[in-house]
Amino acid sequence: xxxxxxxxxxxDRKGVVQIAPCGEHICGRIVRVxxxxxxxxxxxxxxxDPHLRGQPIVGLLTLSGFNRDGAVWKxxxxxxxQSGRSYRATLGLNPDGSLKVTGCVLFICQSRRWTRAR
Numbered sequence: 001x002x003x004x005x006x007x008x009x010x011x012d013r014k015g016v017v018q019i020a021p022c023g024e025h026i027c028g029r030i031v032r033v034x035x036x037x038x039x040x041x042x043x044x045x046x047x048x049d050p051h052l053r054g055q056p057i058v059g060l061l062t063l064s065g066f067n068r069d070g071a072v073w074k075x076x077x078x079x080x081x082q083s084g085r086s087y088r089a090t091l092g093l094n095p096d097g098s099l100k101v102t103g104c105v106l107f108i109c110q111s112r113r114w115t116r117a118r
Contacts, residue, residue: 004066004073004091007031007117008099016117017062019091026073026091028063030081046084057081063101066091078103 004026008017016032033042044055066076071092078089078101087103094100099114 003068004093004099008114009034009117010114011101011112015057017114019063022064024067025064025076026066026068027061030057030060030062033057044081044084046081048084063089063091 004019005021006019008019008028009015010017014034015030016034017028018031019026019028021027042057043053044057044060045053047053047055060079060081062079062081064077064079066073066089069075073091076089076091077086079086080103087105089101089103092100092102094113097116099116100111101114102109102111104110
């Protein structure tokens with residue numbers, strides 16, 4: 001069964017995230033920002049922690065703490081640098097090979113579809 005490790009183009013096509021093992025878990029970091037137009041920050045300006053707002057977007061940990069449970073990776077968190085919010089999250093591979101990234105707040109969940117980067 002293929003894993004979630006690798007390079008993924010986000011659904012909005014604004015970035016590439018590398019998913020790889022980190023310790024006992026699976027994590028994802030932004031490795032490339034695409035279509036960075038004028039006014040797009042190069043740092044994590046929306047982070048709720050003022051001390052972290054100067055950290056670069058490239059290299060930013062956006063997925064953390066995932067463990068495999070059958071065909072799904074659970075128990076993780078997803079951080080959205082555009083909003084500065086973190087969500088409970090799961091990862092799963094769709095039949096077409098794309099990645100389903102689902103983030104939840106309380107009982108409300110929303111999924112995004114990422115594709116493998118080339």
